[in-house]
Amino acid sequence: MVEPCHDIAHLAHVELLTDRFEDSLDFFTRVYGLSVSAKSEGVAYLRGFDDYEFHTLKLTAATTTGIGHVAYRASSPEALQRRVAVIEALGCGLGWVDGDEGHGRAYRFTDPDGHTFEIYYDTRRFVADDSSRAALKNIASRFHGQGVCVRRLDHLNLLAxxxxxxxxxxxxALGSRVSEYIQLDNGRIGGCWFTVNNKTYDVAYTEDHTGHTGRFHHVTYAVDQREDVLRAADIFLENGVHIETGPHKHAIQGTFFLYVYEPAGNRVEVANAGARLLLAPDWEPVVWTEADRKKGQAWGLKTIESFHTHGTPPVPHEG
Incomplete structure (x- = not known):
């Protein structure tokens, strides 16, 4: 058994690119319910009401869509240096960059598929003012009730x-553990779910059937209960947001989910996540076969075709 590595504390934030910045910002704030921590020309720093960091979503105006970068926070300055040494030895390092509104200096690198990652330790915590301060001291800010009002960043899915x-x-590179994966009949792995802590996963990778690289599948924020996901469906309906699929329950990871597209076409999920924890230090990954996956989702639902084909940025044949 490989001893679990605890150099990485948690998934910290995701940068999404949009070619419809104002429309995307309206969706993420008014409809999805994230709060703006800071905003400048073409950039907005957003967070769920119980995210402790200054931001967990960086929305950036661009000529395309998809993922800008994925950020993790290290568990200590020493842990950050250990991870940098490993990453440099793997030959995928890009080097140090200055921080932004939400954190200090960070080390950037790429995964084998070309997605950009960064790790940092020095962070800026969100400080609530009188209008956002919660009655309970152990909540980062109050439940404001705007739109879906998601609680916190949970995970993301990248295509590879x-x-x-x-x-x-x-x-x-990250010392992540595999919690579950899909073993295809042709010998390839169709999808794999990873965690750096006791959550069941913070990032998933699934096979990009277009054969392209560096694309984005979805980002997910968590709500407290299934009723919140059902309520989100009504909110999306009332606001003319395209609901791709759900509410349903995943077989893999058991998440109760709802997927939509924000105005630029990036897929976004609302999920009742976090009930399952991996407390076993010697956890053995759960293996799902191709036959298992053909059964559909947990309640036998056939997975919608676009869930396997749509990603951002789009490829020419997607239209």
């Missing part, structure tokens, strides 16, 4: 041409 290569890389 070769999931096996990513699995071998991420367990070394």
């Amino acid at each position: 041409k070769d999931v096996s290569a990513v699995r071998d890389w991420i367990t070394q």
